[in-house]
Amino acid sequence: MTEHDALPDDTPAGADFAPGDADWRATLVATPADWDAAVDLRMAVFVDEQGVPEGLELDEHDEEPLDSAVDHVLVRDRDGDAVAVARLRAVDAGEYGALAPGTDRLAKVERVAVDRHRRGGGWGARAMRAVESRARERGLPEAVLHAQTHAAGFYERLGYAVDDAVGAFDEDGIEHVRMRRRL
Template identity: 50%
Template sequence: MAIGPLRYPMREHGSGAGGHEPDRTVDVFRISSEAELSAALDIRREVFIEEQGVPEGLELDGRDEEATHFLARRNGEPVGTARLRDYGDGVAKVERVAVREPHRGEGWGERLMTTVESRAREAGYERVRLAAQVPVVGFYERLGYEVVGEEFEDAGIPHRSMVKSLR
């Protein structure tokens, strides 16, 4: 059961006709085509492999076929992605949350997480978990996630496990 695109009205500064600012629409949605998946993988390569130095074999872990993928677009341009996998016992795992550098700080991470959590809730999951890179733990805490366990390294990057109830 798929959810449709969530559209967020957004005002963008610019020089619209007559000096008015144009209205823009952004989309965050569940991926349904190979082209959309390719765009998501391009974002992951850019953010994790090129920018953060994660080895390609770790980033492209062979689990994409078992996951539900999400894409964020602004005026048709892919700007962010995430994936959701079954973790067992009523828990879903959010993974590979990535926003292209020029678009960080514009609310894309929160929009992605809202969409991913909605899909998990719709699918009957009671909780979601994720492994947050330490610098963004505060972001997830603001979204209601709680740190569980000790800090650990994944691909040479410090992480913390986090969980959130969907009930």
Template identity: 45%
Template sequence: MSRPEPAYTVRVAEDPADREACFAVRKQVFVAEQGVPEEIEYDAHDAGAVHVLAVRADGLPLGTGRLLHGEAAAAKTGGDPAVGSLGRLAVTREARGLGVGAALVRAVEDAARAHGLAAVDLHAQTHALGFYERLGYAAYGPEFPDAGIAHRAMRRPL
């Protein structure tokens, strides 16, 4: 028996409309739901990052994530140029539980491989550790606050 096709697609954000959709999801999840100040949600790294976007068949954005690589990632990953940084992973409330988050993580990993990276690092909100562990990430280092939310560093070799 074949599995049904997912009710969404995940792609690299290629144009300004895709990037705006990514930013809208981040605003909905991080700023509106979690109370992250808008002025720290968007940063200078957004311009050079690879953004991925999950959209419903009708075009409604469901989730996003980004990959930092090169110097931007090295600043977050301890200076290792072979390690990318996954961040800003956000899934809208109505899309949670549909596999969107895992699909976005895999899309970021695919982009990391395409950039020749050997591993992906991330800073996970502590409530999401189990989600990332199921995808093969291992936590390391102490818990730390980011935007007033507890996080742990995690890494997965590719």
């Protein structure tokens, strides 16, 4: 199975990954309007704020956003405004290594972005809880991500640990570290 192969999935469109008592929603991108909101957030954060070239921000994993095995989780506030986004891919554990022996596939969390005016309000943590919930639903027992070094502390507070075997590396002109955790 490759990362582009669909996994068995009976998640209904619009399923909410937020806790039942939450005043926010976290859903898979399922409509063109959802996709536009996700892209707007990613472009604002990565391209406009951080200077990542637009051609690098939208990549091959974004080509069929409404019809692929790549999940895009969109977090909205109580008013329905898009506040945060994250992307989830199932990847071969051999490519990243696994914490548990016998693990074949991992959750690769990518493109986590929060609207600049909403940072510090827990929206990034909400996006991560939602994407981790989706990963568990897909049967992925571990998550790996590439964190910008300035954001590593945020992910550590969520239970991620730096993969010291990899060290810091450049990704799109920004220093990153690989981090991981069991789900």
